[in-house]
Amino acid sequence: MKRTKFITLTVGMFFALSSFGNTSEDPLKIVQKSILEDPLMEQVSRMAHHTVSTGLNAGDGYGEVWIRDFNTFIQVAMDVMPDQQVQECLNIFFHFQGEGGDIVDGYMDIRKANLNDPEGYRYRLSETCPQYAAHKNTVETDHETSLVQAVYQYVKKSQNTAYLQTVINGKTVEQRMDEALQYLMNEKFNKQYGLITGATTADWGDVQPEHPWGVAIDDNTHYTIDIYDNAMLVLAIDNFKEIAINKAYGEKWESVKKQLITNIRKHLWDSQRQKFIPHIYLNGSPFPETFDENQVYYHGGTAVAILAGLLTKEEIAHANQRMLENVEKAHAQTIGLTMYPTYPTGSFQNVGMHPYGYQNGGDWTWFGARMIWGLTENGFIKEAYEELKPMLERVVKNNGFNEWYTPAGESKGSGTFRGEAGVLCRAIEGLRK
Numbered sequence: 345m346k347r348t349k350f351i352t353l354t355v356g357m358f359f360a361l362s363s364f365g366n367t368s369e370d371p372l373k374i375v376q377k378s379i380l381e382d383p384l385m386e387q388v389s390r391m392a393h394h395t396v397s398t399g400l401n402a403g404d405g406y407g408e409v410w411i412r413d414f415n416t417f418i419q420v421a422m423d424v425m426p427d428q429q430v431q432e433c434l435n436i437f438f439h440f441q442g443e444g445g446d447i448v449d450g451y452m453d454i455r456k457a458n459l460n461d462p463e464g465y466r467y468r469l470s471e472t473c474p475q476y477a478a479h480k481n482t483v484e485t486d487h488e489t490s491l492v493q494a495v496y497q498y499v500k501k502s503q504n505t506a507y508l509q510t511v512i513n514g515k516t517v518e519q520r521m522d523e524a525l526q527y528l529m530n531e532k533f534n535k536q537y538g539l540i541t542g543a544t545t546a547d548w549g550d551v552q553p554e555h556p557w558g559v560a561i562d563d564n565t566h567y568t569i570d571i572y573d574n575a576m577l578v579l580a581i582d583n584f585k586e587i588a589i590n591k592a593y594g595e596k597w598e599s600v601k602k603q604l605i606t607n608i609r610k611h612l613w614d615s616q617r618q619k620f621i622p623h624i625y626l627n628g629s630p631f632p633e634t635f636d637e638n639q640v641y642y643h644g645g646t647a648v649a650i651l652a653g654l655l656t657k658e659e660i661a662h663a664n665q666r667m668l669e670n671v672e673k674a675h676a677q678t679i680g681l682t683m684y685p686t687y688p689t690g691s692f693q694n695v696g697m698h699p700y701g702y703q704n705g706g707d708w709t710w711f712g713a714r715m716i717w718g719l720t721e722n723g724f725i726k727e728a729y730e731e732l733k734p735m736l737e738r739v740v741k742n743n744g745f746n747e748w749y750t751p752a753g754e755s756k757g758s759g760t761f762r763g764e765a766g767v768l769c770r771a772i773e774g775l776r777k
Contacts, residue, residue: 680712
């Protein structure tokens, strides 16, 4: 069946709307009433809280606690876990912070880590946290910003500003947050463009094309600048400025944020096509010259850019419409579609990165729901609600949360994926508010 411009209202919403009878009633009030009375939202919220209550690792397929994942379900964890357990999770990442300020990608029980596998992760150990082993996926540049955002969410929800003065290995959490952001400016900042860099990945992904696994920078890496990493930094700076006790940090990072915003709009925003370009390459592209990469529209990076305040309301409306059009072209189910069109077959040595596989065109609620956050925060309530519904319905149909889905809706990756649970809870709570 051909998909309409906006995702079709479900049967449940139809009955909710038709029950009012009075067609002259304000349409927004009708939508608001539907949101508050929607049993599907309550059901998924309950399911999400139960899923997160069972652990802090990303999902069944992962032994690690990842910071980029925990950042997206920390608020739900705060609802179902003791405060001390949530604090401890944040603290562990600071225990493994590098001397230069960098933050690891994830940590796991050291007894389950294969420390001597030459083909596996390069583990980092900590004298003050010996029960865990940690590692860093070096192709992505969102670990530092994810931890800053996670701490912000913890402090805002708990109102425990004293946590920022917690001392870990001789430095306060607040100092370590500043050092994490400073690491990006010292080690990842490109002076020519005034933006931070990373390896080539598909949008927000953490797999580079030049290696069969693709999680570590090596001699074949093509360095690049993209919207996701830089939008995450703008958002993290905003978060840090808001909660920092030492106001000098606010003054320091405000000027950095302004420069980042200016340079994002100057170098990454394609005003003619009304989209972000996928990459600025610093040492060449890994893709063939015959492939026009700028035809690819990144859904995830665009959603984070909206959350970072980088687009106007008119540009947000255009972005949302473009995502819906891409969903229709890809025969996908939700705006969680990572991108359209995909990178061609063979673009990535990792065999899972085939067209519409994994991060190359898979459908990820983990980012689609963040677009719902952005729509809600900017007043697009009707659109947010309509586009959230198929994500919720999919969870109920599958009786759980999955890492990602094929365009046809087949569940893939890790089960009990807590990142999906977390982002959907926030989307639901945002609409209810």
